[in-house]
Amino acid sequence: MKYRFQVIPELCTGCRTCELACAFKYAKDGIPGTSRIYPLAYAKDQYVPVVCFQCDDAACVKACMFDALRRNDETGAVELDKERCVKCEACVAACPFGCALTDTGQNEIVKCDLCQGDPVCARFCPEAALKYVEIED
């Protein structure tokens, strides 16, 4: 079965729960702002969650010269193999959406991997603006 992560921006209220959930799961000391999802304002009090789109033809995968970024066909996510990553930041520079990130605090490259098939942000989103749904092949 295949899954797809869905972002429905018009449902986002900008409560930033997704950011907190992600930060608590991954960032050092749970500090928001170092999470992998960014609820950003495009107008006054109007927010959209900016998060990795797991592009089919991903620029980060293409930019990685060391094959550290690969698609997980089970979850649909582009995952970063930290053992292969040399932190050259090619993916960070190449992603047109700015969704491959450098975590300077922990000195590593991070990107959304859909929590290995159970995205915590989608679980906590009170407005269901983030969804992880089954799709037909």
Added chain:
Amino acid sequence: MVKLQINGKTVEAREGEMLLAVIQRMGIDVPTQCHHEAIEPTGNCRLCMVEITKKNWDGWKKSVTSCLYPVEEGLIVETHNDKLFEIRKTILDLQLARSPHSDYVTKMAAEYGLEKSSYPAEPQGDDCIMCYACTRICDVLGKSAIAPTMRGHEKIIAGPFGEAPPDCIGCLSCAHICPTDHIKWNDKGNTRKIWDKKFKLIKCKKCGKKTITREFADYLIEKRELPSEYFDTCDVCKRKETAEKMGELVIKAREATI
């Protein structure tokens, strides 16, 4: 699948897999220095030595570098014993003589009870332990800008003729992979300096934040056929752009429903 025995436990491994991969998967801590998943194993540091034997070897044993040894059916592997401890200790003893000021080597040697090398320390000793991780990662990148030059104790890693490597693109992969942090670099203003070569850093069009070098970006654009505009702005500004574009879609969607 291949069946073998490691430290008394029977495990299964894929054909062609190296011993070290199986050992690490079992959670056994075998020391390594030159090993990295992104590069081909070459067995330079020799710390991952293990002892192998087989039932029909009449008790004969062989010491091999596990990073380079492919799994075999019926192999009996030992990862820690007195002999292997001595081998690893000798290697670190020699490294300690070569790189007495390296924190990395000192820490590792201390685990083997070595405070000072038993060999005369190299007075001009640097932190390079000749693991070649830097040259191998540069090979994977497709540049091979740096290589070992000179022979014997004079051997160093450098560009051709000991000069600034013309093929270097300043990606810093070598500096990041170096286990002893021997490869020095710095970013000052718009300039990055590594291997005595200067590079221009890309300045984000919107906020001025520095990203990767122009040469590295050009290499990626050419080699991986990426649009050059992807590299014009930094990740923070690109996220903002993404939010703005998504915002436009939201506004359009709202207008359509009214």
